[in-house]
Amino acid sequence: MxxxxxxxxxxxxxxxxxxxxxxxxxxxxxxxxxxxxxxxxxxxxxxxxxxxxxxxxxxxxxxxxxxxxxxxxxxxxxxxxxxxxxxxxxxxxxxxxxxxxxxxxxxxxxxxxxxxxxxxxxxxxxxxINRFRHRVGELLNGTVKKVTRDHIVVDFGDNAEGLLPREELVGREIFRVNDRTRAVLTGIREDVRGPQLAISRAVPEMLTLLFAIEVPEIAEGVIEIKGAARDPGQRAKIAVKSKDARIDPVGACVGMRGARVQAVSGELDDERVDIILWDDNPAQLVINAMAPAEVESIVVDEDAKSMDVAVAADNLAQSIGKGGQNVRLASQLTGWAINVMTVEDAEDKQMAEAVTIVENFMRVLDIDQDVAEVLVEEGFTSIEEVAYVPLDEMSAIDGFDEEVAEELRARAKDALLTMALTSEEELAAGDPADDLLEMEGMERALAFKLASKGVCTMEDLAELAVDDLIEIEEMSEEAAAALIMTARAPWFADEA
Missing domain, CATH: 3.30.1480.10 (NusA, N-terminal domain)
Known part of the structure; x- marks a missing residue:
């Protein structure tokens, strides 16, 4: 026994x-x-x-x-x-x-x-779990064990199975039982039937890991992959940077006669891959990422983290790409919102913005059009910039002297002070009720602004239309509708 x-x-x-x-x-x-x-x-x-x-x-x-x-x-x-x-x-x-x-x-x-x-x-x-816990994000090699309508089961040996959903495949690739395949481990799901490895072939990491295999300089750390964006099975962009000035990172990734990039593309159902040079300057990076489209000019808005990219009219379709693919991938790769337009549209937009700024300077600073236009030409876009620019920088403008510069700065500071006082008075003019202040989704500043317009309670807000609320506070129609429906919730509760 x-x-x-x-x-x-x-x-x-x-x-x-x-x-x-x-x-x-x-x-x-x-x-x-x-x-x-x-x-x-x-x-x-x-x-x-x-x-x-x-x-x-x-x-x-x-x-x-x-x-x-x-x-x-x-x-x-x-x-x-x-x-x-x-x-x-x-x-x-x-x-x-x-x-x-x-x-x-x-x-x-x-x-x-x-x-x-x-x-x-x-x-x-x-x-x-212990075997794969520290391998999340790695590229795994396995054998197709089972193919269903919704997913593919991949065997990685020793009772370890990966679940590859159809939506995580690349393009229209087809797998059969016993086929060899590679996929990125994205996580581990614990199930009553045992742990399952969540894998994907559609994530950007799949692209970067394949390049690390095909390009020895990447594996050795000489070339660094700074980012990647994909439309799986269709097109991708990858940004690379060399730590050795003697090595061309783009050429190294393309390989002799395109052998390296073709090997990666072949693994991904002939996905087209654009290899671009990384640049620490965001504007130049966006210009590189828009390739093969040629950029004529670019305007950067750092506050909104967006860029207006101007291209020739006959180059507009290529810049945007089929279904907006080129500009979308460039935006994902760089992290900047990219607005593509023709050179003519960009000039019209800049002119309209310049006219608005000139009119604002004339009204707020009480100056004539010529002075306002000079300020705009010198790059000033807001009252704050005029108020706090260094005195020597403004007095160096052609036609300005120290006296004019000091006067303009003083007027700008007075205007900012007046606007601040006016804002406080508007907020203090109304006193929002507790139910409006405590309403779900309501911000305190917005509640006081609504109160200054006579909307002091949830009942008042509930009676507004979406357009009425947007006139008081700039917001999307969805956000305005959500606030109004929250305010109307007590009505439906009473009916119930």
């Missing part, structure tokens, strides 16, 4: 690759479960197996409870019962005694088998 226990532990351990310690624990649990069936009342049982000989001992134990707690029959002892067994026992102690072993017979063996299977599954699950 003891030899049988050792044989079972060794056989299961070798077959499943699980430590014998875990198998012994499962057998101990099975024997304890079988032993409990001897007792009509509940019983606390533990079994200890000697892993060298297979000998085992069985123990039953009780917890000693204080006098003011009702002891459970079979698993707990009152203080008096405990003292009868051992005078040294006190509440909180545990009394244990050895009981007769149950034979490792058919019933115990069946129970042991069930417990062993469960414990082995748990152990295998833990092994897989």
């Amino acid at each position: 003891n030899k049988e226990i050792l044989m079972v532990a060794e056989a299961v351990s070798n077959e499943k690759g699980v430590e014998e310690r875990i198998i012994f624990e499962a057998i101990e649990q099975a024997l304890a479960t079988a032993t409990k069936k001897r007792y009509e009342e509940g019983a606390n049982i533990r079994v200890v197996i000697d892993p060298l000989t297979g000998d085992y001992e069985t123990f039953r134990w009780w917890d000693v409870m204080p006098d003011d707690v009702l002891a459970e029959l079979g698993t707990q002892l009152t203080t008096d019962e405990a003292l009868e067994k051992d005078p040294s026992l006190k509440p909180g102690d545990r009394f244990e005694e050895q009981v007769e072993n149950i034979g490792f017979g058919r019933i115990a063996a069946q129970t042991a088998k069930q417990v062993i299977v469960q414990r082995v599954k748990e152990a295998e699950r833990e092994l897989i």
Whole structure:
């Protein structure tokens, strides 16, 4: 019998690759479960197996409870019962005694088998999780095990399976059972049937990892991949930078006669890959990312993190790309919002903006058109810039002297102060009610602004139309509608 226990532990351990310690624990649990069936009342049982000989001992134990707690029959002892067994026992102690072993017979063996299977599954699950926990983001090689309508199951060996959803495939690629494939491990999902590796071939990391395989300079750290953007199976852009001035990063990634980039493209269902040179200057980076389109001019708005890119009219379609693909990928790669327009449209927009700024300067600073136009030509776009520009910088403008510069700065500062006071007065003019201030989605500044316009309660807000709210506070129609519907919620509650 003891030899049988050792044989079972060794056989299961070798077959499943699980430590014998875990198998012994499962057998101990099975024997304890079988032993409990001897007792009509509940019983606390533990079994200890000697892993060298297979000998085992069985123990039953009780917890000693204080006098003011009702002891459970079979698993707990009152203080008096405990003292009868051992005078040294006190509440909180545990009394244990050895009981007769149950034979490792058919019933115990069946129970042991069930417990062993469960414990082995748990152990295998833990092994897989530990094996892949630190490999998230890596490229894995596997074999297609199963193909369904919704996903593909990829076998990575040692009971590790990856789930590749159809939407994470590249283009129209087709897989069959036993096909070899590669995918990026994006995460580990724990399931009742065991852990499943979430994998993808559509993420940008798939592209960068394939280039790291094909381009030795990337693997060696000489060339760095700074970013990647993809429309899986159609087109991608990747930005590279060389740490060695003697090495052309774009040429290295393209390879002799395009061999390297073609190898990557072939792995990704002939996905077209644009390799661009990384530049720390955001404007130049966007110009590079727009390739193969040629950029005529570019205007950067750092506050909005956007750029207006002007191209020739006959180059506009190529710049935007099919379905906006080229500009969308360039935007994803650079992290900047890109607005593509013709040179003529860009000039019209700049002229319109310049006219608006000139009119604003004339009105706020009380200056004539010629002076306002000079300020715009010198790059001033706001009252704040005029107010806080260094005196020597402004006085150096052609036609300005120190006196004119000081006067313009003083007027700008006075205008800013007046605007600040006016804003405070508008906010103080109305006093929003508590229900408006505490309404979900309401910001305090907006509540006071609404109150200054006579919208002081949720009821007032509920009676507004979307256009009315947008006139008071600039926001999207969706945001305005959401606020109004929140304010109207009590109406529907009353009806209900």
